[in-house]
Amino acid sequence: MPNPYLSHLQCTICGTSFDPTAVTYTCPHCGEAGTLDIQYDFDRLRADRQWEHRPDRADMWRYLPLLPVQDSRYIPSVPVGWSPLIDAPRLAKSLEQRQLWLKDDGRNPTASLKDRASAMVVARALEIGAPVVTTASTGNAAAALSGLCASAGLRAVIFVPSKAPPAKIAQLLVYGATVLLVEGTYDQAFDLCVQASEEYGWYCRNTGMNPYTTEGKKTASLEIAEQLDWNTPDAVIVSVGDGSIIGGQYKGWRDLYDLGVITKLPRLIGVQAEGSSNIARAWLAGSDPAKMSAGPADTIADSISASLPRDRVKAVRAVKESQGAYVTVSDEAILAAIPELARQSGVFAEPAAAAALAGLKQARQNGTIQANESVVLLLTGSGLKDINSAMKSVGAEGGHRVAADMVAVRRVIEGLTL
Numbered sequence: 001m002p003n004p005y006l007s008h009l010q011c012t013i014c015g016t017s018f019d020p021t022a023v024t025y026t027c028p029h030c031g032e033a034g035t036l037d038i039q040y041d042f043d044r045l046r047a048d049r050q051w052e053h054r055p056d057r058a059d060m061w062r063y064l065p066l067l068p069v070q071d072s073r074y075i076p077s078v079p080v081g082w083s084p085l086i087d088a089p090r091l092a093k094s095l096e097q098r099q100l101w102l103k104d105d106g107r108n109p110t111a112s113l114k115d116r117a118s119a120m121v122v123a124r125a126l127e128i129g130a131p132v133v134t135t136a137s138t139g140n141a142a143a144a145l146s147g148l149c150a151s152a153g154l155r156a157v158i159f160v161p162s163k164a165p166p167a168k169i170a171q172l173l174v175y176g177a178t179v180l181l182v183e184g185t186y187d188q189a190f191d192l193c194v195q196a197s198e199e200y201g202w203y204c205r206n207t208g209m210n211p212y213t214t215e216g217k218k219t220a221s222l223e224i225a226e227q228l229d230w231n232t233p234d235a236v237i238v239s240v241g242d243g244s245i246i247g248g249q250y251k252g253w254r255d256l257y258d259l260g261v262i263t264k265l266p267r268l269i270g271v272q273a274e275g276s277s278n279i280a281r282a283w284l285a286g287s288d289p290a291k292m293s294a295g296p297a298d299t300i301a302d303s304i305s306a307s308l309p310r311d312r313v314k315a316v317r318a319v320k321e322s323q324g325a326y327v328t329v330s331d332e333a334i335l336a337a338i339p340e341l342a343r344q345s346g347v348f349a350e351p352a353a354a355a356a357l358a359g360l361k362q363a364r365q366n367g368t369i370q371a372n373e374s375v376v377l378l379l380t381g382s383g384l385k386d387i388n389s390a391m392k393s394v395g396a397e398g399g400h401r402v403a404a405d406m407v408a409v410r411r412v413i414e415g416l417t418l
């Protein structure tokens with residue numbers, strides 16, 4: 001049984017409402033840019049006091065009343081979400097930021113925030129009886145779908161660029177997905193996945209296309225709110241590729257606002273890599289994201305490399321409606337943020353996740369964020385996902401090679417200040 005408070009699907013461009021069972025992917029009038037919002041009857045939810053969470057579950061499903069799929073038979077057994085919100089006073093001090101928290105989503109079962117979306121899509125696949133789920137991905141969405149399909153006993157068919165980091169490809173293979181290593185870009189893999197999904201009747205998880213992904217990703221905001229005792233931080237900093245995570249952040253905060261649980265939205269600050277900054281540029285120019293054409297996508301942070309960002313309409317709306325902003329950061333700044341974050345907080349993040357720290361520094365520099373504000377960095381993926389970039393980030397600092405005796409050890413240690 002679907003959520004009885006589910007009311008309709010609504011197009012983010014033309015505003016048309018659809019019955020939740022009538023449309024599977026994007027708006028039939030607006031085409032691929034016409035992403036849909038899943039909407040609930042908030043008045044009735046509030047009146048019935050049905051939105052309250054389920055503290056007995058230490059995962060994203062503790063917010064079951066605010067999620068579209070509710071039958072516990074469809075919830076994958078591997079727990080996703082309820083990641084820690086870590087107070088980071090040393091990092092805050094070094095940045096002269098009054099209050100800084102780290103939402104560590106690298107701790108999910110496949111080590112990225114994408115598990116939230118994949119868990120939701122897998123639950124939906126079980127609800128509609130789809131045996132095969134497919135996705136295109138730069139790597140993390142694919143790993144997440146492979147892992148969650150394995151947990152639920154579904155088949156996963158994956159389209160990834162053959163140049164995806166080896167750790168991410170290893171995950172797909174270990175989870176037993178059918179893996180197509182596309183000799184091309186993420187955007188080409190995306191189009192192939194859509195065509196194959198139509199041809200073979202597979203259920204498609206693609207970011208921006210499938211509205212259930214946003215509902216999964218919004219649980220990160222619901223958790224942050226609860227972890228702050230239902231208070232709103234001044235800003236949440238989110239790295240942006242396709243724009244689905246920041247769209248999900250907005251949806252979560254917005255749902256809580258519409259329910260009357262919180263009284264203000266945090267400002268959402270989107271961070272893009274300079275070499276893949278199509279959404280940031282559209283926001284700055286005030287141009288219509290729906291009409292965007294493909295642009296450059298060149299960054300070391302593979303998870304935020306997107307030539308035609310698929311969730312661009314929600315991504316621009318998230319920042320506009322929350323009075324936030326976009327900032328762009330260089331690959332050098334992203335790499336430098338990896339050891340800085342790790343050394344000041346103990347959290348090891350992949351480049352696209354560490355980009356949030358680089359973005360905070362940029363936002364402080366250009367006055368987008370003030371020193372007295374409280375800030376959450378959404379850390380979207382684990383550093384173990386991309387060891388090559390991690391090694392590059394520490395540059396020439398190799399370890400100290402020593403002969404296997406104490407004389408050699410003393411020679412090294414005595415030359416150091418610890």
Ligand SMILES: *Cc1c(COP(=O)(O)O)cnc(C)c1O
Pocket residue numbers: 112113114140141207239240241242243244245246303304350352353380381382
């Ligand atoms: C997917 C991903 C992002 C960006 O999310 P979008 O929804 O594509 O904007 C950022 N960081 C990591 C680790 C990711 O896997």
Ligand SMILES: [Zn+2]
Pocket residue numbers: 011012013014015016027028029030031034
């Ligand atoms: Zn539409």
